[in-house]
Amino acid sequence: MRCRILVVDLDGTLTLSRHTYELSTEALLALRKARDAGLRVVLATANGLDFALTIARYLGIRDVVAENGCLVYLDGTTYELCSADMSAVDQIVLSTGAVSPSPQNKCRKYDLAYIPLAEDAVERIREAVGPSFVVDSSGYAIHVRPAGVDKGTAVLWLCEKLGVPCFQIASVGDSDVDVGMLKVSWGIAVGNATPAAKSAAKMVVEGPSGIGFKEAVDIILSGGGCTPDDVDSERA
Ligand SMILES: O=C(O)COP(=O)(O)O
Numbered sequence: 001m002r003c004r005i006l007v008v009d010l011d012g013t014l015t016l017s018r019h020t021y022e023l024s025t026e027a028l029l030a031l032r033k034a035r036d037a038g039l040r041v042v043l044a045t046a047n048g049l050d051f052a053l054t055i056a057r058y059l060g061i062r063d064v065v066a067e068n069g070c071l072v073y074l075d076g077t078t079y080e081l082c083s084a085d086m087s088a089v090d091q092i093v094l095s096t097g098a099v100s101p102s103p104q105n106k107c108r109k110y111d112l113a114y115i116p117l118a119e120d121a122v123e124r125i126r127e128a129v130g131p132s133f134v135v136d137s138s139g140y141a142i143h144v145r146p147a148g149v150d151k152g153t154a155v156l157w158l159c160e161k162l163g164v165p166c167f168q169i170a171s172v173g174d175s176d177v178d179v180g181m182l183k184v185s186w187g188i189a190v191g192n193a194t195p196a197a198k199s200a201a202k203m204v205v206e207g208p209s210g211i212g213f214k215e216a217v218d219i220i221l222s223g224g225g226c227t228p229d230d231v232d233s234e235r236a
């Protein structure tokens with residue numbers, strides 16, 4: 001097996017579908033199989049850090065990328081890869097009337113989450129907050145954070161920190177917030193992933209969400225991918 005690290009998204013990738021929070025049992029078994037085969041598994045999610053650490057505990061995962069790459073918990077230490085006071089931009093976002101705040105926001109620091117109230121919510125927020133912030137959707141919530149940070153920049157940071165070439169990292173995701181990490185590593189999109197996630201990935205598996213994740217793990221364990229040709233050179 002060439003891959004050394006598996007970075008996996010949560011919602012829409014370890015769940016039964018992209019429209020539920022219910023975890024897939026196939027995905028849970030695949031996660032355990034990957035870890036037992038010696039892969040270091042990192043959970044990379046748009047969710048807040050406290051929430052992600054709790055989920056990771058029950059998934060048997062030690063390392064976490066949370067808030068879409070703004071916070072990383074590695075070997076017991078939390079690293080902040082974003083820095084901004086988000087209170088003013090939160091007011092700007094809410095004044096659009098296009099979203100309501102996620103209950104998680106009271107324990108989020110840099111990447112704020114919102115529930116869309118209008119079809120064009122993402123466009124209206126982008127218009128309101130301007131280019132210093134990135135606005136994207138996981139399919140579960142709309143996210144606003146300082147520009148220049150995503151799960152991909154967090155994976156690049158992990159490669160550096162752990163001394164592992166990014167092509168030896170496999171990542172699996174389902175949505176637009178996973179595009180960055182799918183590009184800088186050997187990216188695999190699940191079968192029901194968004195068009196942006198599928199085009200950023202090197203491989204798209206057949207199965208949806210948790211079933212797709214199981215297929216991805218089987219391919220990784222059978223020795224697929226994780227060669228220098230498997231990453232998007234200009235970002236890795
Ligand atoms: O919290 C969300 O919006 C979804 O998070 P995800 O990155 O785990 O899919």
Ligand SMILES: [Mg+2]
Pocket residue numbers: 009010011012013138173174175
């Ligand atoms: Mg997801």
